Amino acid sequence: MLKGKKIIIGITGGIAAYKIPFLIRLLKKEGAEVQVVMTPFATEFVTPLTLSALSERPVLIDFFDKGDGNWHSHIDLGLWADLILVAPLTANTMAKMASGIADNLLLTVLLSARCPVYFAPAMDLDMYRHASTKNNLETLQSFGYHLIEPAEGELASGLKGVGRLDEPEIIFSIIKKALVPQSPLEKKKILISAGPTHEPIDPVRFIGNRSSGLMGIELARAFAARGADVHLVLGPSKYSVEHPSITVSRVTTAAEMHERITSLYTDADITVMAAAVADYTPKDVKKEKIKKEEGVASIELTQTTDILKELGTNKGKDRILIGFALETENETQNALKKLQAKNLDLIVLNSLKDKGAGFEHETNKVKLFARDGKELEIPLKSKSEIAKDIVTYIEENLISE
Ligand SMILES: Cc1cc2nc3c(=O)[nH]c(=O)nc-3n(C[C@H](O)[C@H](O)[C@H](O)COP(=O)(O)O)c2cc1C
Numbered sequence: 001m002l003k004g005k006k007i008i009i010g011i012t013g014g015i016a017a018y019k020i021p022f023l024i025r026l027l028k029k030e031g032a033e034v035q036v037v038m039t040p041f042a043t044e045f046v047t048p049l050t051l052s053a054l055s056e057r058p059v060l061i062d063f064f065d066k067g068d069g070n071w072h073s074h075i076d077l078g079l080w081a082d083l084i085l086v087a088p089l090t091a092n093t094m095a096k097m098a099s100g101i102a103d104n105l106l107l108t109v110l111l112s113a114r115c116p117v118y119f120a121p122a123m124d125l126d127m128y129r130h131a132s133t134k135n136n137l138e139t140l141q142s143f144g145y146h147l148i149e150p151a152e153g154e155l156a157s158g159l160k161g162v163g164r165l166d167e168p169e170i171i172f173s174i175i176k177k178a179l180v181p182q183s184p185l186e187k188k189k190i191l192i193s194a195g196p197t198h199e200p201i202d203p204v205r206f207i208g209n210r211s212s213g214l215m216g217i218e219l220a221r222a223f224a225a226r227g228a229d230v231h232l233v234l235g236p237s238k239y240s241v242e243h244p245s246i247t248v249s250r251v252t253t254a255a256e257m258h259e260r261i262t263s264l265y266t267d268a269d270i271t272v273m274a275a276a277v278a279d280y281t282p283k284d285v286k287k288e289k290i291k292k293e294e295g296v297a298s299i300e301l302t303q304t305t306d307i308l309k310e311l312g313t314n315k316g317k318d319r320i321l322i323g324f325a326l327e328t329e330n331e332t333q334n335a336l337k338k339l340q341a342k343n344l345d346l347i348v349l350n351s352l353k354d355k356g357a358g359f360e361h362e363t364n365k366v367k368l369f370a371r372d373g374k375e376l377e378i379p380l381k382s383k384s385e386i387a388k389d390i391v392t393y394i395e396e397n398l399i400s401e
Contacts, residue, residue, distance in 0.1 A: 001225065003031035005179045008081040008113075010106045011051075013041030014088035014121040016157040016165035018331070020046060023087070023168035024054045030176070035060070035077065039093060052166070066210055074105060078112030083179055084394075086110070087148070088122035092135050094207050094211060098136035115177060120148035125161030131387035148174055184399040186227035191222050191268035192209045193261055193275035195235030197254045201299060211276035213237030215324075215350075215364060218387035219272055220246050226391060228279050233278045234261045235275055236303045254278045254304040261307055270320040270394065273308050274348075280304065312343030320398050328353065335369055348390060356380050368393055 001347050004125075007027060020036075034055040038048065040062070046058035064071035078080065078084075086093070087105070090297060093107070100109040103232050111116065119140060141147055148171060151164045153236075165171075194216020198206040217239050220232045224245040231247045233258060241248060251257045254277045265271060281299040290296055304309040308323050315321050323344045328351075333347040349367045356363045367381040368390065374397065378389050 001030050002027060002176060003179055005032045006080055006082045007175065007179075008035045008037055008077065008084045008109065008265075009055075010084060010086040010089075010110070011038045011042040011046065011186070012086065012088060012090040012106070013039055013045060013279075014090045014122050015029075015045060016088040017042055017045035019165055019168050020087065021050055021054050023171055024051065024166060025040040025176070026055065026172040028056070032055075035120045036083070037061070037077070037109055039090075039106050041090075053364050060105055065107070065144060071157070074108040075112045078298050079114060081113065081115045083118065083175065084110065085117050085118045085120070085148075085171070085175060087118075091121070091123050091127050091130070091136075092140060093141065094119070094121060094136045097338045106168060115194050117143075117145040118148055118175065119145055119179065120150070120165055121163075122150055122165035124155055124157050125159055125163045126388050128161075128163045133395050142257065146178070147368060150245070164351055183226035185223060185393055188221075188223075188228045188269045188399075189267055190223045190228045190230045191233070191261065192216050192223070192273040193229060193233045193257060193277070194220070194274050195237035197235045197257055197278045198252050198302075199278045199281035200285045201282050202288065204289050207278060207280070208236070211235070211237075211277065213239050213275075214362065215387065216272070216274035217241050218383045219257065219390065221384070222391040223385040225272075225388075226395065231264050233257060233264070233275070235277075236373075245250045254281055254307075258305045258307050258310075259335045263310070266310060268319065268320070270398075271311060272322040273311070273322075274324045276326070277307055278304055278314040279306075296360050298311050308342045310342075311394035312341075314332065315343055320345050320394070322394070325349045327351060332367075332369075335367075339369055339371065343350060344371065346394070354380070366390070370397060 004299045011020055024034050034054050035057055036051045036059045038061045041132050052059045060072050091320045096107055102111050122307050150162055150163045153164045155163050179370055195213030196209045196211040198208045200206045220230045223230050223284050224243050224336045233249045237253055249260050251260050257277055281304050283300040283302045325338050325347055339347040345371050350379045354365045363380055364383050368376040
């Protein structure tokens with residue numbers, strides 16, 4: 001999500017500097033390019049070696065290298081960055097920033113910057129409460145710099161109060177929000193079904209299918225990454241998902257899937273039915289295991305509720321309904337028929353004929369057909385990438401605001 005984004009992290013000489021390596025890891029994991037610039041005093045708190053190993057770039061501290069005279073252009077650095085974060089920001093550097101002092105590389109880069117600047121002061125509570133700190137903080141805000149407020153809690157001095165640098169995860173999410181344009185999916189309620197269903201024959205046997213549930217899980221992750229609140233109704237899958245924005249309901253049978261989806265449907269803005277729900281279920285489930293000697297001439301089946309059709313009938317005006325189709329013949333024709341018959345806004349077709357696509361693969365190849373006639377073919381790639389492409393399509397084509 002942060003691929004191609006260039007971030008300068010300015011570190012100053014505060015005890016909370018130890019949290020910055022964790023922040024760098026989070027940013028790097030999301031694909032950001034991170035350049036660390038430290039004040040000379042900051043090197044007493046966290047080593048440039050650790051920071052350069054994690055950021056995969058040499059750490060910059062001085063204006064020039066005394067050995068070879070090689071110098072770092074503060075102007076180039078200021079122009080290179082998409083965002084500068086100063087964290088932790090000491091009372092000392094804050095005062096210097098407020099009055100335009102430029103006696104180290106970091107301060108000079110800040111004066112040359114054209115990008116948004118975020119600053120996260122961290123210090124003892126009395127230093128933070130001091131009138132001069134307050135003045136400097138307001139001055140920085142008057143420059144248009146963005147304050148990341150310190151948190152309240154136990155401080156390195158042993159005192160309790162406001163002054164702690166917030167946790168790396170929180171600073172990371174602030175930076176990410178600043179760099180990635182907000183998605184129209186933010187805060188939308190998404191309902192997703194995924195996985196197979198198991199229809200019991202007796203206490204040990206069932207009728208199932210080869211769906212792994214991975215495609216639906218990756219969709220849940222992709223929606224959550226755009227800030228949506230996701231409810232995933234997951235059939236018996238070997239996969240699980242843990243994410244603060246994804247609630248998971250586990251179900252086993254088509255009837256349970258129907259019951260759970262129906263109870264959540266009215267609240268959902270977008271519903272994606274990616275589960276492979278059984279069309280038929282045994283009429284009588286035997287209470288005891290069927291013995292070999294008893295023999296079974298046949299198992300009588302009864303039709304399950306067509307969940308997608310029912311959802312389509314009760315769709316109303318504003319809800320978005322998306323279905324999946326897995327066809328082995330006349331793929332396009334059958335998918336388009338399903339799109340109409342079930343009153344869908346979009347159908348995602350996977351074909352079992354394509355190598356590496358469909359059930360039991362970590363890759364997929366799909367084609368999207370929208371109600372308005374638009375089509376999009378997504379070539380073979382990981383299910384996680386396919387999920388991101390589908391969510392981008394929804395974001396760009398199906399959400400009106
Ligand atoms: C152990 C220790 C911890 C410190 N922690 C902080 C701090 O959290 N916040 C702060 O503003 N100053 C702190 N200081 C004081 C700064 O290190 C000092 O003001 C220094 O000049 C800052 O230099 P710089 O702003 O150029 O990095 C600490 C000093 C020591 C020795």
